[in-house]
Amino acid sequence: MLRIAVQSKGRLYEDTMQLLSEADIKVTASKRTLLVSAQNFPLEVLYLRDDDIPQSVATGVADIGVVGENEYQERGAEADIISRLGFSRCRLSLAIPKDIDYQGLEWFNGKTIATSYPVILNRFLDEHHIHADVHVITGSVEISPGIGLADAIFDIVSSGSTLVSNNLREVEVVMQSEALLIGHPDMSQEKRDILNQMLFRFEAVKQAEDKKYVRMNAPKAKLDEIINVLPGLKSPTIIPLADEEWCSVHTVLDQKRFWEIIGQLKDLGAQGILVTPIEKMIL
Structure with missing residues (x-):
């Protein structure tokens, strides 16, 4: 039996469950059950928070997992990238109040930036020799400038509507992100055989897109x-x-x-x- 860690709710959950369905792997979703077995395939689904998935795969709690590239990079867990799944695309960007005259990255020197992704942000700032104060926050990062908590934010951007509604504008795209299928480095051959069967189905679905x-x-x-x-x-x-x-x-x-x-x-x-x-x- 192969165990896959899947985000328990949200867009990534919906896209992952749709992929499993299109691959004819039948899983009955349940908000009250954390571990569910597929009805017609040797797979069990473990529902977790997205930020817990990389570590659960790295430690072998789950054999494989579907996680956003942003979370994979942020957590730095020792799990292998098996496949890029091509859905749940977004980007991690720096955004500032829309009325500020922005001339370039130097603007961030000496500023406070609120984010839920300090590892990725600090790496980017170091690469560009920018000295800023990184304020780690969970939840609604985008409200930070409006309440005086930070000068700018570093967060996930999809459509950009959340930025607009908070009077912010995107000024620097730091990285692109999509859903990744990651795996434990030391899976047994039996589990790898099941994984290969699943990947074969995923590829057949992907080839038919559009x-x-x-x-x-x-x-x-x-x-x-x-x-x-x-x-x-x-x-x-x-x-x-x-x-x-x-x-x-x-x-x-x-x-x-x-x-x-x-x-x-x-x-x-x-x-x-x-x-x-x-x-x-x-x-």
């Missing part, structure tokens, strides 16, 4: 031109139709260029274009 399966009827006279505009995985599937002058073309398109390519296909005479979302893709 992909569409497209089927269309195409005139054979334009087939070479149609194939040239299709960025398929290898080459499109071509199926003959009853009408010898037409064929059916099947391919996979990325969402980013979807409408651009669909427009080109229509201009080349493609008809009856059917678009289907892809749930999983195994390469």
